[in-house]
Amino acid sequence: MPEETLLLLSEQFVISCGCVLFVPASQQIVLVKSLSATQAGSWLLPKGRKNVGETLEAAAVREAFEETGCECELWECEMRTRATDANVLGRVSDVARSTRCTEPLAVQMRATRHGHQKLIFWFIGKMKEGCTPQPLEAHEHYEVGFFGYDEAVRQLRWDHDREIVRKAVQIVRGQPQPSALQNGLAKPVPNSKIL
Template identity: 40%
Template sequence: MPSRQSLHFSSQFVISCGTVTIDPTTKKVLLIFNRTSKQHLLPKGRKNTSETLESAAVRETFEETGIRCELLPHAFPHRAPLSPEAEKENGEAGEKPLGTEPIAVQQRNSIGVWKIIFWFIAKADSTIAKVEGTQEAYENYDTIWADANAAPRMMTRQGDKEIVTKAIETVLGVEKSEL
């Protein structure tokens, strides 16, 4: 059976990056509430030219929330091969080392433009005050630290709910049935 394919030239898509940012100490998840659309969302946005996916995810999280985060190494299953250096370090253990690979990629079609979103797991300290004035003029977001057990149910989009659930399970070791 032939594989499904699609072709989109650069004028037909945007690359976005975002995070599920978790404070493992307080078991809270960073969300934004869009006051205009009344939606709970994850922070994300478009990647700039020559910017890495990882840098875009961290930058967009900061810009939309005022919270500084860093990517969190995790053991989420992925299909990325190990680098030769990681293979040497890993030796005969057979387990993949912790990494910061994206945990999901999501596609949305909005007004004829494909949005391809790479989702990363990040960590931040929920007890530190946010930096004010980081949002773009058109962004009308509240920054929310939600309890991990409530965060998936708060999400407006089903895909975001699934991504948050998987991230919480990975970072906090909480099973889906416990959320």
């Protein structure tokens, strides 16, 4: 019996991309607090719609910067994925395997209040070293906060966002930590900081 398939034509969906944005040196996650009327007061992960012709990866980095003011990049991490290795020729089994990559850690599908589907590709990002958050553009209605890993999970409004952050933290905790932390020169910041 064939699997069910859902077909969405171009006007029936929107693609969004977002990041779980880490600050590795302080072991924090950057969240945004919505100041808009529809979600006022809610702490969220930075995300937004992909532009025409833009890659998923570029959209995730751009949206994270626009909403947080933090220059960032995708964080190459060891994670399990079903994506195939570009260097392997021939047929590759459809099984999850561990590899260092910047593939999405999750894909989420939400029905919108406008009647279409929103596909959200979630990536693991990290703030660039030495970056100072920049002021947000006037059309971005967010407050920016820096939270320890556990506190970030508690602050998030949506259950799926909490699940995505837990998975990202699990993946990141399996990575080598910044040398300043290993040498005891920097200490993780357990408390939150709001800009």
